[in-house]
Amino acid sequence: MRIFRSQLRQELTVMARNGEQLLLLVVVPIVLLVFFSQTDFLTTDSENKIDFLMPSILSLAVMSTAMVSLGIATGFERSYGVLKRLGTTPLGTRRLVLAKVAAICVIEIAQLVLLIFVGQSLGWNPSRINLVQILVLLLIGTSCFAGIGLTLAGRLRAEINLAAQNGLYLALLLLGGIFVSNDELPKTLGDVAQVLPSSLLSSLLRSSFNNNELVMTDAIALCTWALTACALAVISFKWSD
Amino acid sequence: MSAKSCELRTVMVMNLSGRSNQVAISVRDLVVDYKQLRAVNNISFDAKAGEVTVVIGPNGAGKTSTMEVCSGVRTATSGTVSVLGLDPKKDRSKINSQIGVMLQDGGVYPSARVFEVAQHYCNLYGNRTTADELLEMVDLTRQKKTSWRKLSGGEKQRLSLALALAAKPRVAFLDEPTSGVDIFGRDLIRSIVRRLANDGCAVIMATHELDEAQRVADHVLMFQDGNLLANAPLTELRGSAGMNQTLEDIFRGLSSKATISRSREAQ
Numbered sequence: 001m002r003i004f005r006s007q008l009r010q011e012l013t014v015m016a017r018n019g020e021q022l023l024l025l026v027v028v029p030i031v032l033l034v035f036f037s038q039t040d041f042l043t044t045d046s047e048n049k050i051d052f053l054m055p056s057i058l059s060l061a062v063m064s065t066a067m068v069s070l071g072i073a074t075g076f077e078r079s080y081g082v083l084k085r086l087g088t089t090p091l092g093t094r095r096l097v098l099a100k101v102a103a104i105c106v107i108e109i110a111q112l113v114l115l116i117f118v119g120q121s122l123g124w125n126p127s128r129i130n131l132v133q134i135l136v137l138l139l140i141g142t143s144c145f146a147g148i149g150l151t152l153a154g155r156l157r158a159e160i161n162l163a164a165q166n167g168l169y170l171a172l173l174l175l176g177g178i179f180v181s182n183d184e185l186p187k188t189l190g191d192v193a194q195v196l197p198s199s200l201l202s203s204l205l206r207s208s209f210n211n212n213e214l215v216m217t218d219a220i221a222l223c224t225w226a227l228t229a230c231a232l233a234v235i236s237f238k239w240s241d
Numbered sequence: 242m243s244a245k246s247c248e249l250r251t252v253m254v255m256n257l258s259g260r261s262n263q264v265a266i267s268v269r270d271l272v273v274d275y276k277q278l279r280a281v282n283n284i285s286f287d288a289k290a291g292e293v294t295v296v297i298g299p300n301g302a303g304k305t306s307t308m309e310v311c312s313g314v315r316t317a318t319s320g321t322v323s324v325l326g327l328d329p330k331k332d333r334s335k336i337n338s339q340i341g342v343m344l345q346d347g348g349v350y351p352s353a354r355v356f357e358v359a360q361h362y363c364n365l366y367g368n369r370t371t372a373d374e375l376l377e378m379v380d381l382t383r384q385k386k387t388s389w390r391k392l393s394g395g396e397k398q399r400l401s402l403a404l405a406l407a408a409k410p411r412v413a414f415l416d417e418p419t420s421g422v423d424i425f426g427r428d429l430i431r432s433i434v435r436r437l438a439n440d441g442c443a444v445i446m447a448t449h450e451l452d453e454a455q456r457v458a459d460h461v462l463m464f465q466d467g468n469l470l471a472n473a474p475l476t477e478l479r480g481s482a483g484m485n486q487t488l489e490d491i492f493r494g495l496s497s498k499a500t501i502s503r504s505r506e507a508q
Contacts, residue, residue: 010361088312088342091365
Protein backbone atom coordinates (compact mmCIF):
# COMPACT_ATOMS: atom_id res chain seq x y z
CA MET A 1 0.00 0.00 0.00
CA ARG A 2 2.84 2.37 0.82
CA ILE A 3 4.40 1.68 -2.56
CA PHE A 4 1.12 2.33 -4.34
CA ARG A 5 0.55 5.56 -2.41
CA SER A 6 4.04 6.77 -3.16
CA GLN A 7 3.58 6.11 -6.88
CA LEU A 8 0.19 7.82 -6.88
CA ARG A 9 1.66 10.86 -5.18
CA GLN A 10 4.45 10.95 -7.76
CA GLU A 11 1.94 10.73 -10.63
CA LEU A 12 -0.18 13.55 -9.25
CA THR A 13 2.76 15.82 -8.42
CA VAL A 14 4.28 15.49 -11.85
CA MET A 15 0.91 16.16 -13.43
CA ALA A 16 0.15 19.15 -11.22
CA ARG A 17 3.50 20.68 -12.09
CA ASN A 18 2.78 20.48 -15.78
CA GLY A 19 1.00 23.73 -16.66
CA GLU A 20 0.00 22.50 -20.09
CA GLN A 21 -1.82 19.55 -18.55
CA LEU A 22 -3.71 21.72 -16.09
CA LEU A 23 -4.76 23.96 -18.94
CA LEU A 24 -6.08 20.96 -20.85
CA LEU A 25 -7.77 19.36 -17.86
CA VAL A 26 -9.27 22.27 -15.98
CA VAL A 27 -9.16 25.55 -17.86
CA VAL A 28 -10.19 24.46 -21.35
CA PRO A 29 -13.38 22.58 -20.35
CA ILE A 30 -14.57 25.36 -18.07
CA VAL A 31 -13.80 28.14 -20.56
CA LEU A 32 -15.69 26.23 -23.26
CA LEU A 33 -18.64 25.71 -20.93
CA VAL A 34 -18.83 29.40 -20.06
CA PHE A 35 -18.20 30.57 -23.61
CA PHE A 36 -20.77 28.40 -25.39
CA SER A 37 -23.43 28.84 -22.73
CA GLN A 38 -23.18 32.61 -22.90
CA THR A 39 -23.01 32.99 -26.68
CA ASP A 40 -25.21 31.92 -29.59
CA PHE A 41 -22.70 29.85 -31.56
CA LEU A 42 -24.31 26.53 -30.70
CA THR A 43 -26.98 25.42 -33.15
CA THR A 44 -28.58 23.01 -30.72
CA ASP A 45 -32.35 22.87 -30.53
CA SER A 46 -32.21 22.08 -26.82
CA GLU A 47 -34.33 24.62 -25.07
CA ASN A 48 -31.49 25.32 -22.72
CA LYS A 49 -27.91 25.51 -23.97
CA ILE A 50 -26.47 24.58 -20.62
CA ASP A 51 -28.43 21.29 -20.62
CA PHE A 52 -26.81 20.41 -23.92
CA LEU A 53 -23.36 21.52 -22.76
CA MET A 54 -23.02 19.76 -19.40
CA PRO A 55 -22.79 16.18 -20.75
CA SER A 56 -20.73 17.47 -23.70
CA ILE A 57 -18.13 19.05 -21.49
CA LEU A 58 -18.02 15.99 -19.26
CA SER A 59 -17.25 13.75 -22.28
CA LEU A 60 -14.60 16.22 -23.31
CA ALA A 61 -13.09 16.13 -19.82
CA VAL A 62 -12.96 12.33 -19.83
CA MET A 63 -11.25 12.37 -23.21
CA SER A 64 -8.72 14.95 -22.06
CA THR A 65 -7.82 13.13 -18.87
CA ALA A 66 -7.98 9.48 -19.80
CA MET A 67 -6.68 9.70 -23.35
CA VAL A 68 -4.64 12.81 -23.99
CA SER A 69 -3.16 13.52 -20.59
CA LEU A 70 -2.44 9.93 -19.64
CA GLY A 71 -1.28 9.04 -23.14
CA ILE A 72 1.13 11.93 -23.54
CA ALA A 73 2.61 11.57 -20.05
CA THR A 74 3.08 7.84 -20.47
CA GLY A 75 4.68 8.33 -23.88
CA PHE A 76 7.25 10.70 -22.44
CA GLU A 77 7.86 8.48 -19.42
CA ARG A 78 8.61 5.68 -21.81
CA SER A 79 11.04 7.73 -23.87
CA TYR A 80 12.77 9.21 -20.79
CA GLY A 81 13.37 5.67 -19.52
CA VAL A 82 11.21 6.30 -16.43
CA LEU A 83 9.13 3.17 -17.03
CA LYS A 84 12.21 1.09 -17.75
CA ARG A 85 13.82 2.15 -14.51
CA LEU A 86 10.67 1.65 -12.46
CA GLY A 87 10.55 -1.80 -14.01
CA THR A 88 13.70 -2.72 -12.07
CA THR A 89 12.15 -1.75 -8.71
CA PRO A 90 9.61 -3.63 -6.57
CA LEU A 91 6.82 -1.39 -7.93
CA GLY A 92 5.52 -3.93 -10.47
CA THR A 93 3.26 -3.43 -13.47
CA ARG A 94 0.03 -3.93 -11.57
CA ARG A 95 0.71 -1.23 -9.01
CA LEU A 96 1.96 1.15 -11.69
CA VAL A 97 -1.23 0.73 -13.72
CA LEU A 98 -3.40 1.02 -10.61
CA ALA A 99 -1.62 4.21 -9.58
CA LYS A 100 -2.23 5.68 -13.02
CA VAL A 101 -5.89 4.68 -12.92
CA ALA A 102 -6.26 6.16 -9.45
CA ALA A 103 -4.62 9.40 -10.58
CA ILE A 104 -7.11 9.65 -13.44
CA CYS A 105 -10.03 9.01 -11.08
CA VAL A 106 -8.86 11.73 -8.71
CA ILE A 107 -8.69 14.21 -11.58
CA GLU A 108 -12.01 13.21 -13.12
CA ILE A 109 -13.82 13.52 -9.82
CA ALA A 110 -12.32 16.98 -9.40
CA GLN A 111 -13.42 17.86 -12.93
CA LEU A 112 -16.94 16.58 -12.27
CA VAL A 113 -17.27 18.55 -9.05
CA LEU A 114 -15.94 21.70 -10.66
CA LEU A 115 -18.22 21.25 -13.65
CA ILE A 116 -21.31 20.80 -11.50
CA PHE A 117 -20.36 23.85 -9.47
CA VAL A 118 -19.76 26.09 -12.48
CA GLY A 119 -22.76 24.64 -14.32
CA GLN A 120 -25.08 25.47 -11.45
CA SER A 121 -23.81 29.00 -11.25
CA LEU A 122 -24.66 29.31 -14.97
CA GLY A 123 -28.24 28.26 -14.30
CA TRP A 124 -28.08 24.50 -14.85
CA ASN A 125 -30.56 22.46 -12.80
CA PRO A 126 -29.12 19.17 -11.52
CA SER A 127 -32.45 17.69 -10.38
CA ARG A 128 -32.88 15.36 -13.39
CA ILE A 129 -29.48 13.66 -13.38
CA ASN A 130 -28.97 9.97 -12.71
CA LEU A 131 -25.69 10.10 -10.81
CA VAL A 132 -25.10 6.34 -10.57
CA GLN A 133 -25.55 5.95 -14.29
CA ILE A 134 -23.22 8.87 -14.91
CA LEU A 135 -20.51 7.35 -12.73
CA VAL A 136 -20.79 3.97 -14.46
CA LEU A 137 -20.57 5.65 -17.87
CA LEU A 138 -17.55 7.62 -16.72
CA LEU A 139 -15.88 4.38 -15.74
CA ILE A 140 -16.56 2.72 -19.10
CA GLY A 141 -15.61 5.87 -21.02
CA THR A 142 -12.42 6.21 -19.03
CA SER A 143 -11.35 2.62 -19.75
CA CYS A 144 -12.08 3.16 -23.40
CA PHE A 145 -10.10 6.39 -23.79
CA ALA A 146 -7.29 5.24 -21.50
CA GLY A 147 -6.99 2.14 -23.67
CA ILE A 148 -6.75 4.25 -26.82
CA GLY A 149 -4.25 6.66 -25.24
CA LEU A 150 -2.02 3.88 -23.95
CA THR A 151 -2.13 1.97 -27.23
CA LEU A 152 -0.66 5.00 -29.00
CA ALA A 153 1.76 5.78 -26.14
CA GLY A 154 3.00 2.20 -26.00
CA ARG A 155 4.16 2.16 -29.60
CA LEU A 156 4.81 5.62 -31.02
CA ARG A 157 7.84 7.83 -30.39
CA ALA A 158 7.06 10.44 -27.72
CA GLU A 159 6.88 13.45 -30.06
CA ILE A 160 4.77 11.65 -32.65
CA ASN A 161 2.57 10.31 -29.88
CA LEU A 162 2.04 13.86 -28.64
CA ALA A 163 0.88 14.99 -32.08
CA ALA A 164 -1.25 11.87 -32.62
CA GLN A 165 -3.05 12.22 -29.29
CA ASN A 166 -3.87 15.87 -29.92
CA GLY A 167 -4.98 15.18 -33.49
CA LEU A 168 -7.20 12.34 -32.42
CA TYR A 169 -8.63 14.47 -29.63
CA LEU A 170 -9.63 17.16 -32.10
CA ALA A 171 -11.18 14.63 -34.50
CA LEU A 172 -13.12 12.85 -31.75
CA LEU A 173 -14.24 16.21 -30.40
CA LEU A 174 -15.59 17.46 -33.73
CA LEU A 175 -17.15 14.12 -34.64
CA GLY A 176 -18.34 13.39 -31.12
CA GLY A 177 -21.63 15.18 -30.98
CA ILE A 178 -20.00 17.32 -28.34
CA PHE A 179 -20.52 20.79 -29.79
CA VAL A 180 -21.94 19.94 -33.20
CA SER A 181 -24.75 17.42 -33.28
CA ASN A 182 -24.00 14.49 -35.61
CA ASP A 183 -27.26 15.14 -37.51
CA GLU A 184 -25.84 18.40 -38.76
CA LEU A 185 -22.76 16.78 -40.28
CA PRO A 186 -22.74 15.64 -43.94
CA LYS A 187 -24.50 12.26 -44.16
CA THR A 188 -21.46 9.90 -44.47
CA LEU A 189 -19.44 11.79 -41.90
CA GLY A 190 -22.39 11.76 -39.55
CA ASP A 191 -22.78 8.00 -39.93
CA VAL A 192 -19.12 7.45 -39.11
CA ALA A 193 -19.31 9.85 -36.19
CA GLN A 194 -22.28 7.95 -34.78
CA VAL A 195 -20.14 4.93 -33.90
CA LEU A 196 -17.12 6.78 -32.53
CA PRO A 197 -16.57 6.41 -28.77
CA SER A 198 -16.83 10.15 -28.20
CA SER A 199 -20.32 10.25 -29.78
CA LEU A 200 -21.42 7.17 -27.90
CA LEU A 201 -20.24 8.56 -24.57
CA SER A 202 -21.68 12.02 -25.06
CA SER A 203 -25.10 10.75 -26.19
CA LEU A 204 -25.27 8.19 -23.35
CA LEU A 205 -24.29 10.88 -20.85
CA ARG A 206 -26.90 13.19 -22.34
CA SER A 207 -29.57 10.58 -21.58
CA SER A 208 -28.31 10.15 -18.02
CA PHE A 209 -28.29 13.89 -17.47
CA ASN A 210 -31.95 14.05 -18.45
CA ASN A 211 -32.90 10.85 -16.68
CA ASN A 212 -33.90 9.18 -19.96
CA GLU A 213 -33.53 5.49 -20.78
CA LEU A 214 -30.10 4.56 -22.16
CA VAL A 215 -29.96 3.38 -25.76
CA MET A 216 -28.77 -0.18 -25.20
CA THR A 217 -27.02 -0.60 -28.56
CA ASP A 218 -24.97 2.53 -27.82
CA ALA A 219 -24.02 1.19 -24.39
CA ILE A 220 -22.96 -2.14 -25.88
CA ALA A 221 -20.96 -0.38 -28.58
CA LEU A 222 -19.13 1.74 -26.01
CA CYS A 223 -18.33 -1.35 -23.92
CA THR A 224 -16.97 -3.04 -27.05
CA TRP A 225 -14.74 -0.05 -27.72
CA ALA A 226 -13.51 -0.13 -24.12
CA LEU A 227 -12.70 -3.84 -24.16
CA THR A 228 -10.99 -3.67 -27.55
CA ALA A 229 -8.93 -0.61 -26.66
CA CYS A 230 -7.77 -2.04 -23.33
CA ALA A 231 -6.90 -5.40 -24.88
CA LEU A 232 -4.97 -3.65 -27.64
CA ALA A 233 -3.05 -1.59 -25.10
CA VAL A 234 -2.13 -4.65 -23.05
CA ILE A 235 -1.00 -6.59 -26.12
CA SER A 236 0.97 -3.89 -27.88
CA PHE A 237 2.48 -1.86 -25.02
CA LYS A 238 6.28 -1.66 -24.99
CA TRP A 239 7.91 -0.45 -21.80
CA SER A 240 10.96 1.03 -23.47
CA ASP A 241 11.99 2.01 -27.00
CA MET B 242 13.90 -25.25 -13.18
CA SER B 243 11.26 -26.02 -10.59
CA ALA B 244 10.19 -23.33 -8.20
CA LYS B 245 11.39 -25.45 -5.32
CA SER B 246 14.97 -25.86 -6.48
CA CYS B 247 14.97 -22.18 -7.33
CA GLU B 248 14.04 -21.38 -3.76
CA LEU B 249 16.66 -23.77 -2.46
CA ARG B 250 19.33 -22.00 -4.43
CA THR B 251 18.23 -18.65 -3.09
CA VAL B 252 18.42 -19.94 0.43
CA MET B 253 21.93 -21.18 -0.20
CA VAL B 254 23.02 -17.87 -1.56
CA MET B 255 21.43 -16.07 1.36
CA ASN B 256 23.19 -18.26 3.85
CA LEU B 257 26.47 -17.54 2.23
CA SER B 258 25.91 -13.85 1.81
CA GLY B 259 27.97 -13.02 4.87
CA ARG B 260 31.05 -14.29 3.15
CA SER B 261 32.39 -12.56 0.11
CA ASN B 262 33.39 -14.03 -3.23
CA GLN B 263 30.31 -16.15 -3.76
CA VAL B 264 28.99 -16.10 -7.29
CA ALA B 265 26.09 -13.64 -7.48
CA ILE B 266 25.58 -13.55 -11.23
CA SER B 267 26.16 -16.40 -13.56
CA VAL B 268 25.84 -15.99 -17.33
CA ARG B 269 26.15 -18.91 -19.74
CA ASP B 270 26.16 -18.81 -23.56
CA LEU B 271 24.30 -15.52 -23.68
CA VAL B 272 23.18 -14.29 -27.10
CA VAL B 273 21.31 -11.04 -27.73
CA ASP B 274 20.13 -10.20 -31.24
CA TYR B 275 18.48 -7.04 -32.50
CA LYS B 276 16.80 -7.88 -35.80
CA GLN B 277 19.85 -8.25 -38.10
CA LEU B 278 22.47 -7.29 -35.56
CA ARG B 279 24.07 -9.64 -33.03
CA ALA B 280 24.82 -7.44 -30.01
CA VAL B 281 26.06 -10.17 -27.68
CA ASN B 282 27.66 -13.27 -29.14
CA ASN B 283 27.62 -16.35 -26.95
CA ILE B 284 29.37 -15.13 -23.82
CA SER B 285 29.74 -16.70 -20.38
CA PHE B 286 31.01 -15.22 -17.13
CA ASP B 287 30.47 -15.06 -13.38
CA ALA B 288 30.38 -12.02 -11.14
CA LYS B 289 31.03 -12.37 -7.44
CA ALA B 290 29.64 -10.78 -4.33
CA GLY B 291 32.02 -8.36 -2.68
CA GLU B 292 33.73 -7.55 -5.97
CA VAL B 293 33.55 -4.78 -8.50
CA THR B 294 33.22 -6.40 -11.91
CA VAL B 295 33.92 -3.81 -14.57
CA VAL B 296 32.54 -4.29 -18.05
CA ILE B 297 34.66 -2.41 -20.53
CA GLY B 298 34.78 -2.01 -24.27
CA PRO B 299 33.98 0.55 -26.94
CA ASN B 300 30.50 1.87 -27.68
CA GLY B 301 28.30 -0.81 -29.19
CA ALA B 302 30.38 -3.68 -27.82
CA GLY B 303 27.44 -5.31 -26.04
CA LYS B 304 28.02 -3.98 -22.51
CA THR B 305 24.61 -2.40 -22.00
CA SER B 306 22.74 -5.29 -23.65
CA THR B 307 24.43 -7.74 -21.30
CA MET B 308 23.70 -5.62 -18.23
CA GLU B 309 20.10 -5.13 -19.28
CA VAL B 310 19.53 -8.85 -19.67
CA CYS B 311 21.05 -9.45 -16.22
CA SER B 312 18.89 -6.76 -14.63
CA GLY B 313 15.75 -8.13 -16.28
CA VAL B 314 14.81 -5.22 -18.53
CA ARG B 315 15.75 -7.06 -21.71
CA THR B 316 15.06 -10.58 -22.91
CA ALA B 317 17.94 -12.76 -24.04
CA THR B 318 17.76 -14.36 -27.47
CA SER B 319 19.31 -17.50 -25.97
CA GLY B 320 21.50 -18.62 -23.08
CA THR B 321 20.90 -18.66 -19.34
CA VAL B 322 21.34 -15.95 -16.76
CA SER B 323 21.05 -16.41 -13.03
CA VAL B 324 21.10 -13.57 -10.52
CA LEU B 325 21.21 -14.57 -6.85
CA GLY B 326 20.08 -18.00 -8.04
CA LEU B 327 16.99 -16.59 -9.75
CA ASP B 328 15.93 -15.97 -13.33
CA PRO B 329 15.89 -12.19 -13.97
CA LYS B 330 12.83 -12.41 -16.22
CA LYS B 331 10.67 -15.06 -14.56
CA ASP B 332 11.51 -14.20 -10.96
CA ARG B 333 11.49 -10.48 -11.58
CA SER B 334 9.38 -9.60 -8.59
CA LYS B 335 11.68 -11.52 -6.25
CA ILE B 336 14.86 -10.14 -7.73
CA ASN B 337 13.77 -6.52 -7.97
CA SER B 338 13.80 -5.97 -4.23
CA GLN B 339 17.43 -7.09 -4.06
CA ILE B 340 19.01 -5.27 -6.96
CA GLY B 341 19.84 -1.64 -7.60
CA VAL B 342 19.92 -0.53 -11.21
CA MET B 343 21.39 2.63 -12.67
CA LEU B 344 20.43 2.94 -16.32
CA GLN B 345 22.49 4.84 -18.85
CA ASP B 346 19.82 7.47 -19.38
CA GLY B 347 18.72 8.36 -15.87
CA GLY B 348 15.10 7.35 -16.10
CA VAL B 349 13.74 10.18 -13.97
CA TYR B 350 10.81 12.41 -14.93
CA PRO B 351 12.32 15.83 -15.84
CA SER B 352 10.06 17.90 -13.58
CA ALA B 353 10.54 15.65 -10.53
CA ARG B 354 12.63 17.16 -7.76
CA VAL B 355 15.69 15.60 -6.22
CA PHE B 356 14.35 14.95 -2.73
CA GLU B 357 10.98 13.83 -4.03
CA VAL B 358 12.50 11.20 -6.32
CA ALA B 359 14.87 9.98 -3.62
CA GLN B 360 11.97 9.71 -1.19
CA HIS B 361 9.89 7.84 -3.75
CA TYR B 362 12.63 5.30 -4.40
CA CYS B 363 13.12 4.82 -0.65
CA ASN B 364 9.41 4.05 -0.40
CA LEU B 365 9.56 1.63 -3.32
CA TYR B 366 12.19 -0.44 -1.51
CA GLY B 367 10.40 -0.32 1.82
CA ASN B 368 12.44 2.49 3.42
CA ARG B 369 15.68 0.65 4.02
CA THR B 370 17.37 4.02 4.13
CA THR B 371 16.23 7.63 4.15
CA ALA B 372 16.24 10.16 1.35
CA ASP B 373 18.35 12.51 3.47
CA GLU B 374 20.95 9.85 4.00
CA LEU B 375 21.08 9.00 0.30
CA LEU B 376 21.43 12.60 -0.78
CA GLU B 377 24.13 13.24 1.73
CA MET B 378 26.06 10.25 0.45
CA VAL B 379 26.11 11.61 -3.10
CA ASP B 380 26.52 15.21 -1.97
CA LEU B 381 23.21 16.53 -3.30
CA THR B 382 21.77 17.87 -0.07
CA ARG B 383 21.87 21.43 -1.35
CA GLN B 384 20.04 20.47 -4.57
CA LYS B 385 17.07 18.90 -2.74
CA LYS B 386 14.49 21.13 -4.39
CA THR B 387 16.07 21.25 -7.82
CA SER B 388 14.24 19.46 -10.61
CA TRP B 389 16.01 16.71 -12.54
CA ARG B 390 15.87 18.88 -15.66
CA LYS B 391 18.00 21.57 -14.02
CA LEU B 392 20.73 19.32 -12.65
CA SER B 393 24.16 19.23 -14.30
CA GLY B 394 25.31 16.04 -16.00
CA GLY B 395 27.37 15.04 -13.00
CA GLU B 396 24.57 15.76 -10.54
CA LYS B 397 22.18 13.65 -12.58
CA GLN B 398 24.59 10.74 -12.47
CA ARG B 399 25.01 11.08 -8.71
CA LEU B 400 21.26 11.17 -8.11
CA SER B 401 20.78 8.22 -10.40
CA LEU B 402 23.39 6.30 -8.41
CA ALA B 403 21.66 7.27 -5.17
CA LEU B 404 18.37 5.84 -6.46
CA ALA B 405 20.08 2.51 -7.11
CA LEU B 406 21.43 2.60 -3.56
CA ALA B 407 17.94 3.04 -2.09
CA ALA B 408 17.62 -0.71 -2.60
CA LYS B 409 20.56 -1.43 -0.26
CA PRO B 410 21.27 -3.83 -3.09
CA ARG B 411 22.92 -7.23 -3.01
CA VAL B 412 23.64 -6.78 -6.69
CA ALA B 413 24.16 -3.36 -8.28
CA PHE B 414 24.09 -2.75 -12.03
CA LEU B 415 25.70 0.57 -12.86
CA ASP B 416 25.76 1.54 -16.52
CA GLU B 417 28.35 4.25 -17.21
CA PRO B 418 28.04 5.86 -13.77
CA THR B 419 30.94 8.25 -14.33
CA SER B 420 30.20 9.47 -17.83
CA GLY B 421 29.84 13.24 -17.87
CA VAL B 422 31.04 13.52 -14.27
CA ASP B 423 33.87 15.85 -13.17
CA ILE B 424 36.92 14.57 -11.28
CA PHE B 425 35.52 15.25 -7.80
CA GLY B 426 32.33 13.48 -8.71
CA ARG B 427 34.33 10.58 -10.07
CA ASP B 428 36.28 10.25 -6.84
CA LEU B 429 33.03 10.28 -4.91
CA ILE B 430 31.34 7.71 -7.13
CA ARG B 431 34.41 5.49 -7.05
CA SER B 432 34.51 5.54 -3.25
CA ILE B 433 30.80 4.70 -3.06
CA VAL B 434 31.27 1.81 -5.47
CA ARG B 435 34.20 0.51 -3.43
CA ARG B 436 32.25 0.73 -0.18
CA LEU B 437 29.32 -1.06 -1.75
CA ALA B 438 31.56 -3.99 -2.74
CA ASN B 439 33.24 -4.03 0.65
CA ASP B 440 29.79 -4.44 2.20
CA GLY B 441 29.35 -7.63 0.17
CA CYS B 442 27.41 -6.32 -2.82
CA ALA B 443 28.22 -7.65 -6.28
CA VAL B 444 28.80 -4.52 -8.35
CA ILE B 445 28.63 -4.75 -12.13
CA MET B 446 29.73 -1.52 -13.70
CA ALA B 447 29.96 -0.74 -17.39
CA THR B 448 32.25 1.95 -18.70
CA HIS B 449 34.19 2.78 -21.83
CA GLU B 450 36.70 4.80 -19.86
CA LEU B 451 39.59 2.46 -19.21
CA ASP B 452 41.40 4.69 -16.76
CA GLU B 453 38.28 4.70 -14.60
CA ALA B 454 37.98 0.93 -14.90
CA GLN B 455 41.57 0.43 -13.82
CA ARG B 456 41.04 2.43 -10.66
CA VAL B 457 38.03 0.54 -9.38
CA ALA B 458 37.96 -2.97 -10.87
CA ASP B 459 38.52 -6.25 -9.09
CA HIS B 460 37.50 -8.24 -12.08
CA VAL B 461 37.45 -7.20 -15.72
CA LEU B 462 35.21 -8.25 -18.58
CA MET B 463 36.46 -6.88 -21.89
CA PHE B 464 33.90 -6.67 -24.65
CA GLN B 465 34.34 -6.08 -28.35
CA ASP B 466 31.74 -6.57 -31.07
CA GLY B 467 29.63 -8.68 -28.75
CA ASN B 468 32.50 -11.02 -27.85
CA LEU B 469 34.39 -11.37 -24.58
CA LEU B 470 38.06 -10.60 -25.20
CA ALA B 471 39.02 -11.07 -21.57
CA ASN B 472 37.42 -12.36 -18.38
CA ALA B 473 39.93 -12.19 -15.54
CA PRO B 474 40.84 -10.49 -12.26
CA LEU B 475 42.49 -7.13 -12.87
CA THR B 476 45.71 -8.21 -11.13
CA GLU B 477 45.94 -11.31 -13.28
CA LEU B 478 45.28 -9.37 -16.44
CA ARG B 479 47.92 -6.83 -15.59
CA GLY B 480 50.31 -9.45 -14.24
CA SER B 481 50.35 -11.37 -17.49
CA ALA B 482 50.75 -8.23 -19.52
CA GLY B 483 53.41 -6.65 -17.33
CA MET B 484 52.54 -4.44 -14.39
CA ASN B 485 53.40 -1.17 -16.08
CA GLN B 486 50.90 -1.83 -18.84
CA THR B 487 47.64 0.06 -18.53
CA LEU B 488 44.26 -1.47 -19.25
CA GLU B 489 44.23 0.60 -22.39
CA ASP B 490 47.45 -1.05 -23.65
CA ILE B 491 46.05 -4.46 -22.77
CA PHE B 492 42.77 -3.72 -24.54
CA ARG B 493 44.53 -2.51 -27.69
CA GLY B 494 46.68 -5.63 -27.69
CA LEU B 495 43.78 -8.04 -27.25
CA SER B 496 41.59 -6.12 -29.65
CA SER B 497 44.09 -6.21 -32.51
CA LYS B 498 44.79 -9.90 -31.86
CA ALA B 499 41.08 -10.64 -32.07
CA THR B 500 40.75 -8.64 -35.28
CA ILE B 501 43.71 -10.46 -36.88
CA SER B 502 42.44 -13.91 -35.94
CA ARG B 503 38.99 -13.06 -37.24
CA SER B 504 40.34 -11.87 -40.60
CA ARG B 505 42.38 -15.10 -40.83
CA GLU B 506 39.23 -17.10 -40.15
CA ALA B 507 37.48 -15.19 -42.87
CA GLN B 508 40.21 -16.08 -45.33
